[in-house]
Amino acid sequence: MDTWKAAVDDEGFKARGNRPFIQPSKSKEPATGTVRKGLPRNWYDDSWYRSQSDAKKVLLGAAAQRKIPALQPYQQPVRP
Numbered sequence: 001m002d003t004w005k006a007a008v009d010d011e012g013f014k015a016r017g018n019r020p021f022i023q024p025s026k027s028k029e030p031a032t033g034t035v036r037k038g039l040p041r042n043w044y045d046d047s048w049y050r051s052q053s054d055a056k057k058v059l060l061g062a063a064a065q066r067k068i069p070a071l072q073p074y075q076q077p078v079r080p
Contacts, residue, residue, distance in 0.1 A: 037061050038062070040065050043066075043068060
């Protein structure tokens with residue numbers, strides 16, 4: 001007598017489940033978008049800012065430098 005697997009294979013049934021997902025490997029393009037105007041000068045990437053023309057810098061309207069705020073670490077809320 002044939003085994004169960006041999007009988008299933010003879011009938012042309014395939015294994016159950018989804019086929020494996022093969023993700024193509026390609027590098028992602030740099031994110032592009034609109035520039036936020038009016039931020040403090042030191043909040044922009046220095047090399048990017050220096051690469052802009054004088055006209056674009058004027059349109060950007062960078063404000064005076066200001067310290068970048070530090071985020072507080074997450075803390076569990078205090079329960080009464």
